Amino acid sequence: MNNDKYMKYLENLENAVWTTRKNRINAEERLLSVNRFVQHINIYYACLSAAIAIISLWYTDKALTMLGAILAPIVTICIAFLNSQRYEQRAADIKRNYVELQKILYEVRRLKSGDEATPPDWDKVKELDDKYCELMDKVENHRQSDYWKTCFESGIWDTNDSEHSFTQKIHKARYRGYVVLRWSMRGLTYVAPIIGYVLLRVLFAH
Numbered sequence: 001m002n003n004d005k006y007m008k009y010l011e012n013l014e015n016a017v018w019t020t021r022k023n024r025i026n027a028e029e030r031l032l033s034v035n036r037f038v039q040h041i042n043i044y045y046a047c048l049s050a051a052i053a054i055i056s057l058w059y060t061d062k063a064l065t066m067l068g069a070i071l072a073p074i075v076t077i078c079i080a081f082l083n084s085q086r087y088e089q090r091a092a093d094i095k096r097n098y099v100e101l102q103k104i105l106y107e108v109r110r111l112k113s114g115d116e117a118t119p120p121d122w123d124k125v126k127e128l129d130d131k132y133c134e135l136m137d138k139v140e141n142h143r144q145s146d147y148w149k150t151c152f153e154s155g156i157w158d159t160n161d162s163e164h165s166f167t168q169k170i171h172k173a174r175y176r177g178y179v180v181l182r183w184s185m186r187g188l189t190y191v192a193p194i195i196g197y198v199l200l201r202v203l204f205a206h
Contacts, residue, residue, distance in 0.1 A: 007112065017104050097135055101132070
C-alpha cells in the first residue's frame with residue numbers, strides 16, 4: 001500500500017513537472033515570436049516612413065505627409081518598447097529553467113522505473129519537490145495562453161473534465177479563438193498605415 005502511494009505521488013509529480021516544462025517551452029516560443037514580430041514591424045514602419053518622405057518630395061499630399069509624421073514617432077516608440085521588454089533575455093532565462101525541469105523529470109522517471117523491491121525513497125522525492133518549487137520561482141510565470149497551448153497539443157485540458165467532451169470542446173474553441181485574435185491583431189498592425197491613410201484622406205476632404 002505504501003509503495004502504491006509512493007508510485008502515485010511520483011506520477012503526480014511527473015505530470016506537474018511535465019506540464020510546467022511544456023508551459024515554459026510555449027512561453028519561450030511566444031516571447032521569441034513577439035520579438036520577431038516587433039522587429040519586423042519596426043523595419044516595416046521605418047521603410048514605410050522613409051518611402052513616404054521620399055514620395056512627398058515629388059507629390060503634395062497632406063494625408064501622406066501627416067501619415068509620415070505619425071509613423072516617425074511610432075517607430076521610435078516601438079524600438080524603445082522592444083528594448084525595455086527584453087524578450088530575448090527573458091526567453092533565454094525561461095529556456096535555462098525548463099532544461100532544469102527536464103533534469104527533474106528524468107530523475108522522477110528513474111525513481112518510477114526502479115525495482116519494486118526497493119523501498120520508497122521519500123527523502124529523494126522531497127528533494128525533487130524542493131528543487132521543483134525553487135525552479136517555479138526563478139523565472140516569470142507562463143501566461144494562460146501558454147497553458148491553453150499545452151492542453152491543446154496534449155489533448156488533456158482538465159483531469160476533472162476528461163470525460164466531458166462538451167467542456168473540452170469549449171476549451172478548444174477558446175484556444176482557437178485566441179489564436180485567430182492574435183493573428184488578426186498582427187495582420188491589422190501591418191494594414192494600419194493604409195487604413196490611417198484612407199481616414200486622413202477622408203478627413204482632409206472635408
